[in-house]
Amino acid sequence: MHLSNLSFLDWKRYAPCCLCGESRAIQHSVCQQCWDGLPWQKQHIHRHDIECFVSCHYDFPINRIIHQFKQQGKFEFIELLTACYLEKPKPRVQAIVPMPIATEKLIQRGFHPSYLLAKALSHHWQIPIWQPVSRHDGHAQRGLSRADRLSNLLDQFYLNTEHCRYKHVLMLDDVITTGASLAALQQQLEQLGCSQIQSMCLCDAVH
Numbered sequence: 001m002h003l004s005n006l007s008f009l010d011w012k013r014y015a016p017c018c019l020c021g022e023s024r025a026i027q028h029s030v031c032q033q034c035w036d037g038l039p040w041q042k043q044h045i046h047r048h049d050i051e052c053f054v055s056c057h058y059d060f061p062i063n064r065i066i067h068q069f070k071q072q073g074k075f076e077f078i079e080l081l082t083a084c085y086l087e088k089p090k091p092r093v094q095a096i097v098p099m100p101i102a103t104e105k106l107i108q109r110g111f112h113p114s115y116l117l118a119k120a121l122s123h124h125w126q127i128p129i130w131q132p133v134s135r136h137d138g139h140a141q142r143g144l145s146r147a148d149r150l151s152n153l154l155d156q157f158y159l160n161t162e163h164c165r166y167k168h169v170l171m172l173d174d175v176i177t178t179g180a181s182l183a184a185l186q187q188q189l190e191q192l193g194c195s196q197i198q199s200m201c202l203c204d205a206v207h
């Protein structure tokens with residue numbers, strides 16, 4: 001078949017794996033071997049009083065994929081990253097709250113990574129996105145003590161509404177390390193009146 005005769009669906013069917021580039025992509029734009037080879041974790045972890053579902057360990061190749069998506073804007077990885085989140089069954093929540101990004105970072109990067117992933121999940125689960133919390137431009141965390149880091153983080157988040165539209169929500173982020181950002185976001189959501197807050201991340205960066 002000549003390439004120009006391929007429809008988009010045909011192209012998807014014949015497209016090579018976006019990781020190895022060799023085998024045919026069977027699902028989520030990767031081949032079966034690459035999919036099986038992801039550093040799966042698929043479990044709930046506890047950090048900073050947060051219970052969070054994580055799909056993978058922050059290891060090769062998912063760490064590279066996230067880096068390329070966030071730092072280089074490689075949106076072709078969204079399908080794969082979304083599929084990793086979808087290893088968890090649909091949560092019973094009324095809205096998805098993506099981790100807020102500071103305006104300074106948004107301008108620098110040109111897009112909001114967690115929002116893009118939340119958008120894909122929102123479409124798949126038919127659950128709306130809600131962004132009642134905003135984020136100030138943060139000062140560097142490096143060099144601060146653990147307690148200072150925490151209060152620094154808490155100061156970064158603020159409510160942009162007084163109306164608690166949804167009580168049951170899912171906080172969404174890409175990588176969890178200490179869990180401090182999620183804890184700070186959770187605190188704001190609780191203050192607003194959310195009563196059931198779940199969280200979910202792609203990767204767990206602490207081993």
Ligand SMILES: [Zn+2]
Nearest residue numbers: 017020031034
């Ligand atoms: Zn592959």
